[in-house]
Amino acid sequence: MNNTLEQLAIHTITTRPWSAEECIAKYSAAGISGITFWRYNFETSSPESLGRQAREAGLEVVSLARGGFFPAETRLKRQEAIDDNFRAIDEARAAGAPSLVLVCGAFSGQSLDESRRHIHDGIAACIEHAQQAGVILAVEPLHPMYAESRSAINSMQQANQLCESLGNHPNVGIACDVYHTWWDPSLEEEISRAAKSGNLTAFHICDWVTPTTDLLNDRALMGEGCIELKKLSTAVKAAGFSGYHEVEIFSNRWWKSDQDNYLSAIIASFKKI
Ligand code: ZN
Secondary structure, three states: OOOOHHHEEEEHHHHOOOOHHHHHHHHHHOOOOEEEEEHHHHHOOOHHHHHHHHHHOOOEEEEEEEEEOOOOOOHHHHHHHHHHHHHHHHHHHHHOOOEEEEEOEOOOOOOHHHHHHHHHHHHHHHHHHHHHHOOEEEEOOOOHHHOOOOEOOOOHHHHHHHHHHOOOOOOEEEEEEHHHHOOOOOHHHHHHHHHHOOOEEEEEEOEOOOOOOOOOOEOEOOOOOOOOHHHHHHHHHHOOOOOOEEEOOOEHHHHOOOHHHHHHHHHHHHHOO
16 A cells, blocks of 8 residues: 555755745645754754744654764764764754654774764763653664765664664664665665664655765655665565654755655655555
């Protein structure tokens, strides 16, 4: 059975030319059910206000993107990263978002093992604060092309190992994003492993096109590329995941287009999954 709009949420960055207020109004008018804010939205409006506006418009605030970026060269910088994650947790709580997406971090010149230690310790240092705020820290494994620059957690297997090494804490979960994980031969097995431990807390969708012309901002609309979205949507649901399908597309090409038409295209493509 195809998906319905009750399962659809959109990240505000997907329609980046719109303000957060415009996103709320347009998503709501289109019958979409959920919204994930990005922290840049709070540069112009408070998290409390945007969360309230979203709920008044009938949208569920699904998550906040994003925290993380724990690895750093010095202890002081690692502490600054933890402090920033505390602020992000507070913003998520203020917006009424039950989850904070983590892009865990990495930097050129440091070994992946060392970065993974910093990530483990950074998340461990945030758990109590997240628990008090009622916010889940959702580790998002990133595609290996970002292993040196954005995250040393690059597969669902690593995300599962990380959650397990933190004791499967209820305030730590995994955001499985198809853009980062579609290539993985053990993906369905690892989705099932995450769900069994209660760690599969978010599911992000878009598509992968070849050639990818920009490593960050050339994601595609569902159906434009090679990702087997129906298969993966079925896999997360079969594993017991009942949360939103969150559309998260960074695309210079789509951002240049008419955003109303784009929103219609997102809905049409989502319904086919
Ligand atoms: Zn994502």
